[in-house]
Amino acid sequence: MxxxxxxxxxxxxxxxxxxxxxxxxxxxxxxxxxxxxxxxxxxxxxxxxxxxxxxxKCLMWPTALPIGMAQYQEPEIRACARSCLQLRNQGGASRDGVYWFTGMPAPVLCDFSHDGGGWTLLVTANSQTGWDMLSIFSRNPLSPSFTDNYSILGQADAIRDLGNSSRFAYRIEAQAAERGRRHWGGVWLAPRHYSFVDVQGLQTDVELVTKFDSWQYQDKGIEERMPWLRGGLDTVLTTSSADGDDWWGTLVISRLHSDAFWKHAPWIDGPEEEHSGTVLYWMREEEH
Structure with a gap:
């Protein structure tokens, strides 16, 4: 004013x-x-x-930075919005790309083109190299990417808290670099109090609202559980249960012993979906 x-x-x-x-x-x-x-x-x-x-002090309608730059420098003036969803809700013709938002310590990659838009990229897992229970919280935070390993999972709960509805949404895409967008995953809704950095694996009250490709919940696949930080020898971020020996349905893997079979992570036991490929993990702090 x-x-x-x-x-x-x-x-x-x-x-x-x-x-x-x-x-x-x-x-x-x-x-x-x-x-x-x-x-x-x-x-x-x-x-x-x-x-x-x-x-x-800030821009109501900032210009998206192109995806794929090695490292993004903070602009002189940031976006007024504090998240991809807030930018979507301001109106205007927001484009997919990278933005610096008010209050965020790093740039974020926004998707306005799929599943209603307003999505913030949390994790890109392009390989098993370099992942552990520390790097999953923050990895290459100044370089959001579809093709390189990246994570701002440690910021996810703060973004979640920007919402007002009783549930938030998360989205998982597997084999994104290999087959394209929206494969072998889906969109889920979860209660507001659920955490993106849970370490117990008990967050099972989730609702699958959109499914990518044909699959069913199973022990040797995606389980009906929000991804959690399981840790251990193999898994970092997974939907697999805590007491199971199988670690299918895993988004991020850390192989501490030699196993050349898995470049990525075990995803769904099947002819096409066995390997997770490049995984994209997104969030939106409101249902819609």
């Missing part, structure tokens, strides 16, 4: 300066005073322009 008032004052000042220069023959004697008035107005105009620049 303050910015709007400043712009209004600027318009009035410019109009006043313009009118002061429109003098007829009878007013030529008053030109010296008009010049003084104009100089005073221009000085005031300059001060208001400086104040206006100072007051622009």
């Amino acid at each position: 303050a910015s709007l008032r400043l712009v209004t004052l600027l318009i009035l000042l410019v109009t006043g300066v313009h009118n002061s220069l429109e003098v007829d023959e009878q007013q030529r004697a008053a030109v010296p005073s008009a010049v003084v008035d104009m100089q005073t107005s221009l000085g005031t105009l300059e001060r208001l322009l400086t104040a206006l620049k100072t007051e622009v």
Whole structure:
């Protein structure tokens, strides 16, 4: 509102300066005073322009940065929104890409094109290399990517808390780099109090609302459980149960012993879906 008032004052000042220069023959004697008035107005105009620049703390409709840059530098002015969903809800033609939001310690990758939009990318697991119970919280946070290992999972609960509804949404896509988007996964809704960094594996009250490809909940596949930090020798982030020997349905794997068979993670026991491929893990702090 303050910015709007400043712009209004600027318009009035410019109009006043313009009118002061429109003098007829009878007013030529008053030109010296008009010049003084104009100089005073221009000085005031300059001060208001400086104040206006100072007051622009954030951008309502920021431009998306292209996906795939090695590292994103913080812009001089961030987006006013605090999440991808907030930016979607502001209106305008938001585009898929990377944004710096107010209050976020790192840039985030937003998806406005699929499943209602407003999605924030939390994890990209492109391989098993380098993953453990520490890197899953934050890995290459300045380089959100579809093709390289990346995580801001440690920020997920803070983004969740920006929402107001009783449930939030999360989305899993497997084999994203190998087959394209929206395969062997889906969109789920979970209660507001569920955590993205749970370590118990008891968050099972989840609802699958959209399924990608044809699969069923099973021990040798995705289980009806929000991904959790299981730890142990093999798994980092998984839907597998705590007491099971199978570790299918795993998003992120950390192989501490030699096993060349798994480049990614065991996903669903089947001819096409056995390997997870590149996994994309998203969140949206509201159901819709």
